[in-house]
Amino acid sequence: MSNKNRQQALQLVKQLCQQRGLKLTTKRSNILQLMLTEKKGLSTYDIVDSYLAQYHQKISPVSVYRMLGFLIVEKLVHKISSNSQYIVCSHITCSHSHQMPLFLICNNCNQVEEVDAANELPAALEKNIVSTGFQLQNKALELHGICQICKNI
Amino acid sequence: MSNKNRQQALQLVKQLCQQRGLKLTTKRSNILQLMLTEKKGLSTYDIVDSYLAQYHQKISPVSVYRMLGFLIVEKLVHKISSNSQYIVCSHITCSHSHQMPLFLICNNCNQVEEVDAANELPAALEKNIVSTGFQLQNKALELHGICQICKNI
DNA sequence: AATGAAATGTTATAACATTGCATTTTATGC
DNA sequence: GCATAAAATGCAATGTTATAACATTTCATT
Known part of the structure; x- marks a missing residue:
């Protein structure tokens, strides 16, 4: 996703969280941004590594699991269970409901x-x-x- | 699967292995029998436990992985990747090819x-x-x- | 019996995930 | 402002699934 689109997506997610009374904390936002730059699925531990590389800050796998959990509940991220990876929902920038x-x-x-x-x-x-x-x-x-x-x- | 059907299935598998020049060793056979008694998916470690309970003999997870690998290659067992479990192929007693x-x-x-x-x-x-x-x-x-x-x- | 190939054992480690409790941050009422 | 409760995050331990690397055993064939 282009940088411009990422910014746009992030704005939309911010709004959405405000509407739902949720907190898009810095780390949650960082993780979402990380994931927005990738079209590949990322494992939890990929995200840990990527987080360190991008933000020069350690984050524990446990925290990543929790943040992924948050993002999944809010339908911003999907889990691919056949290979234990996670990707941003492609509908993040629009309001489409998910069929299948x-x-x-x-x-x-x-x-x-x-x-x-x-x-x-x-x-x-x-x-x-x-x-x-x-x-x-x-x-x-x-x-x-x-x-x-x-x-x- | 009924006891009778299990015996029948085992016989067929024996024949099949003979045809293909494969060895259905005691342990491979034991694992297959274990799995034939279950309609549930079993994890590798379920099988380890079950093996001990049934045959009063320890088997290591590594061995189970290898034997499952053998059975999967021969299309006698399927892996359910969404929950990391294994089941006997329902076609084990017939010669159906798999479509999907x-x-x-x-x-x-x-x-x-x-x-x-x-x-x-x-x-x-x-x-x-x-x-x-x-x-x-x-x-x-x-x-x-x-x-x-x-x-x- | 000697040999080689396949099967199995053993140990270690990688990869994925959860639990429980401590600490920090944040929102909110006083 | 400040106390406080709730939410978020940190941290340590552990559980679960899977593979790698190397040793040993089994067994058919010579």
Whole structure:
């Protein structure tokens, strides 16, 4: 994300936190900014390292977990559970509600692209499982493969 | 799985290993048997504990990882990466090829049901991502929710 | 029996995550 | 302003999942 867009995103998040009566503390904001500069998924410990590099200040993994927790609850960040990484929600700059995000995770370069599932996809899923009586709660699908860039290298 | 079906499954796996020139050692077989008695996903360390309880013999996590690795390569076991657990492939007693298994993982009781995706599902997925140039490699989808049994409790 | 390959054991360590309690910061009422 | 309660953060310990590196055992084949 460009520097300009990052600033814009941060402004929007500030507003949003104010509306919700939440505190976007310096460290939370720093972590969010870090993550906004990356299209790759980052592990908690990646963030610890990156934080030190960027802000010349140590932060403990525990703190990062808590801050990620905060950001996740507020739907500003997603956890990719198949590889224990975290990415900024692609809707952070807009007000879109989430239907069912698809995370396209590149097994080669680790970039994550978030796209929204068209309506027919949840429907097709539902059709596949209706006979089992299973009640789907998935908010997202994690799809692994090779991104366009890596494919063409 | 019933005791009878387990025996049958084991016999089939033995044959299969023979065909492929693989050794189904005692421990590999024991682990497979353990897993056949469970419909729940098991973590590596669950298996370690279970192994001790059933066979009164210690086995190290490292060994379990290796044996799971063997079973996974031979498509007898699946890894559920969203919760780091392992289950026996539901096709172990038949010769079905895998199209795209759907793992229906109960967030309450941890049971895993494996169903095959109808053809339209991969197609719907593909349609959703084709514009991104992303080349899907997923062999399976992990779906979380509440199973029929837990839903009705 | 000697050999080599595969399987398994052992130890250490990396990577990911949570708990519990202490301390600091911040918002709020007096 | 100041006391105080609540929220955020720091810190230490521990738990959980996974792999690496190297040693030993097992077993089929000569």
